[in-house]
Amino acid sequence: MEAFNKIETILSEIEASEVNSAEMLEAFRIKYLGTKNMIKPIFAEMKNVPNDRKKEFGLALNNLKKVAEDKYSALKEIISQQESDREKESIDLTLPPDSDFTGSRHPVSLVMNHMINIFEKIGFVVEEEREIEDDWHNFTAMNTPDDHPARDMQDTFYLKNSVTNLLRTHTSSVQARVMTRQEPPIRIIAPGRVYRNETISARSHCQFHQIEGLYIDKDVSFADMKQTLLYFAKEMYGPKTEIRLRPSYFPFTEPSAEVDVWMGTDTDITYKLTKGTGWLEVLGCGMVDPKVLENCNIDPEVYSGYAFGIGIERSAMQKYDISDIRLLFENDVRFLKQFSSAL
Numbered sequence: 001m002e003a004f005n006k007i008e009t010i011l012s013e014i015e016a017s018e019v020n021s022a023e024m025l026e027a028f029r030i031k032y033l034g035t036k037n038m039i040k041p042i043f044a045e046m047k048n049v050p051n052d053r054k055k056e057f058g059l060a061l062n063n064l065k066k067v068a069e070d071k072y073s074a075l076k077e078i079i080s081q082q083e084s085d086r087e088k089e090s091i092d093l094t095l096p097p098d099s100d101f102t103g104s105r106h107p108v109s110l111v112m113n114h115m116i117n118i119f120e121k122i123g124f125v126v127e128e129e130r131e132i133e134d135d136w137h138n139f140t141a142m143n144t145p146d147d148h149p150a151r152d153m154q155d156t157f158y159l160k161n162s163v164t165n166l167l168r169t170h171t172s173s174v175q176a177r178v179m180t181r182q183e184p185p186i187r188i189i190a191p192g193r194v195y196r197n198e199t200i201s202a203r204s205h206c207q208f209h210q211i212e213g214l215y216i217d218k219d220v221s222f223a224d225m226k227q228t229l230l231y232f233a234k235e236m237y238g239p240k241t242e243i244r245l246r247p248s249y250f251p252f253t254e255p256s257a258e259v260d261v262w263m264g265t266d267t268d269i270t271y272k273l274t275k276g277t278g279w280l281e282v283l284g285c286g287m288v289d290p291k292v293l294e295n296c297n298i299d300p301e302v303y304s305g306y307a308f309g310i311g312i313e314r315s316a317m318q319k320y321d322i323s324d325i326r327l328l329f330e331n332d333v334r335f336l337k338q339f340s341s342a343l
């Protein structure tokens with residue numbers, strides 16, 4: 001049968017074909033798999049094949065198609081390997097580096113450094129501490145009792161096989177670290193990463209950054225704190241910035257407040273970030289609870305102080321019009337290279 005012979009001929013042709021360039025590969029593809037390939041017309045010969053051999057003919061044709069496809073993928077693999085080998089060979093390690101490739105700082109670092117500068121100007125000193133903490137510094141010293149919901153396994157990442165070691169849930173643990181090793185006056189800020197076992201979404205993540213502030217001295221008042229935070233907000237968000245303090249609760253401060261900064265709702269980003277209210281919640285604060293001072297061996301009869309914890313991510317998102325917090329943790333270079341190092 002002539003039609004069968006054609007199949008046989010093409011089959012051995014395919015098997016014997018050798019390809020050693022991208023152009024030859026493309027020629028192979030056009031010949032056997034392209035829209036005008038040479039296998040297609042043989043299908044039309046089905047009508048000339050006697051009925052009792054039609055099935056056999058169909059199978060042989062389909063097999064031919066498959067052989068062509070398999071051969072093509074195998075050849076493609078070889079060609080792309082050859083090309084990447086050639087590329088590697090052509091890299092000249094003695095050439096001077098490309099001067100355009102300077103990199104850029106992460107938006108979280110940009111905002112964090114800006115905040116650090118603002119507080120350093122008025123005498124706060126940076127303290128950096130561990131991210132793996134113990135229960136005592138993260139919770140107990142901070143007047144957070146054993147049965148407090150914040151201790152719950154659902155919120156806190158505990159280390160494997162440990163009931164005391166955890167990933168710090170806030171930078172407030174640094175307060176306890178500093179107060180137990182240093183006598184007042186204390187005036188520190190503690191920037192760093194914190195972890196909470198939260199569902200990841202566009203607005204919240206299981207890791208984020210805070211800057212803790214702590215000021216302990218004789219006669220420190222709530223008014224001192226408010227003025228310091230107003231100064232911070234004006235430096236950070238512009239001289240006309242308005243803030244509001246809302247009463248709040250933290251186990252380690254009394255009284256406690258949350259500070260919102262007025263952003264308005266003009267853009268999509270500020271509308272979403274402020275949940276339509278125009279006020280962006282940027283920090284929690286309060287007068288250090290006398291029990292916390294006691295826990296850290298500081299006499300509450302002599303000293304008082306204030307503390308605050310600022311979230312970084314939301315300010316970064318507002319500043320750079322970033323609508324999804326997850327972008328900050330994916331380290332996609334296409335995203336990161338949009339940020340210039342200058343503020």
Ligand code: PHE
Pocket residue numbers: 169170171172250253284285286307308309310
């Ligand atoms: N640690 C608190 C939080 O993570 C913030 C805070 C710090 C509040 C210091 C008061 C004083 O939410």
